Amino acid sequence: MQIYLPIAEVSVNIFLILGMGGGIGFLSGLFGVGGGFLMTPLLIFIGIPPAVAVGTEANQIVASSISGVLAHWKRGNVDVKMGVMLLIGGVIGSSLGVWLFTFLKTLGQIDLVIKLSYVAFLGIIGTLMLIESLNAMRRAKKAAPSKLHHHIFLHALPFKMRFRRSKLYVSALLPIGVGAVVGILAAIMGVGGGFVMIPAMIYLLGMPTAVVVGTSLFQIIFVTANVTVLQAVNNFSVDVMLAVLLLIGAVIGAQFGAKAGAKLKGEQLRILLALMVIGVCIKIGLDLTLTPDDLYVLDTATGGH
């Protein structure tokens, strides 16, 4: 069954969109990522204009994150205090990021630099995470209890705060800093940054994996809600009809994802997440290196919509 989308100005298959929403929603509930980095290319692949894909995707993530966060809330896996700190950092970071992006753009070839550093970044994070979680799994089998996290110089920073859900007593500057760095990345890359945020929360902040997923989703709600409004006002690129179709699938998928996540151990979840991060890294790498079908491309950014 086809439906014509008023903003995207293309005709799409309803069931295809519902299915895509469901799949991405599942990953979202499972890992605490928004899923924009997967959904946006998928939408573009089926013919949605890139600007509309980005704007609409943000709107859908709001829905799947809320669905996911509520499911995690029931299990006490959302650290609101930590989420707010990350968010404060995120707002600062994304404002800086937008400014940085505009500046870098004047230097030319910024897209390439970003993509290359992204590939390197994801490759390193994914690999380290995979090694760490595999080790953790081996250690767990030997049943030797290890420390929750290592105490490094970062924990000597001032403004210490107690984060009960995360079982942490650290400086508020730490989550704000992490949020800011991810915010900069998110603004430059045009993605929510969930899968950069999550490794940072696990390894830099030392939060328990289960709490990380719920808290990340909490934070993503606000980031993507902000993006939705900005895209709607500046680019008119939010297609409500497409968003509704996507989010029907996504909110249901997120519930199943959260349920599946509750059955997994922390290190198992981290292995899967690491594999996904590596997968995204490979995908972007291939996009950059595989010979395109046509060497001449239409620049859709100058579409004038």
Place this chain on the structure above:
Amino acid sequence: MRAYFALPSLLQASLLLVLLAAPALNSARANSLEVDLAKPDVRLDVSFKGSELLLFGAKDLAGDIIVVVRGPRKDTSVRFKERIMGVWVATDEVIFAQTPAFYALASSRPIADLLPLSVLKKEKIGTEHLNLDVADKPDGINAARVKEFFAGLLRNMARKNLYTLEPGQINLVGNQLFRTDLWFPANVVVGDYAIDTYMIANGRIKSKRTTQLRVHKVGLEAQVYDFAHEQALLYGLLAIIIAVMSGWTANLVFKKRG
């Protein structure tokens, strides 16, 4: 869908009769050409998945017919990708001015047999004769290189089904009537279209008619689009409220199920 077409086709049949009669009665007037469309506009509604539009007409000469459809124009940028250190990078950019967003062509016989090249170029019949102005290009790019960019533009537009590189068929009914189905794909651009119909005989254009066609959104599509553009902030907030409600609802449903 059938019923929807029934009335226009009835109208069109009677119109064809009238058109057929008109030149016969008035055969003294030379080179007469009449053209009409089965529907005055292309309406994009929720169920729109591309649409066929019948163009029909009558002529008083035993000539051939060429039909050219041109969509609204805007500057269009074409970029070239090259491999730098193993990575594909979009480098040079050429911007073609006033590029039609849609170009379709139909003909009763192969166009090369109908008109000399000079006339095709002058009337811009065939995408290869669009002869677009260059609004912007990198310094030191020669004309041959610009041509490659232009060929790239044509390939990209053809891949999106927005340009027809090979002419469609126009059916001549006897000497005086003709008809052709114009196809507007689902990704067709909204705006004002111009349809030029040429009557050709002995390698010359004997007559030309221009028909205007509006491609526009109707019903829910138009309402959503207008709302998104006129009340952008409210629209964005509403989008978020919808998202919040659906997330919440899904959670309630699943809570009940356990």
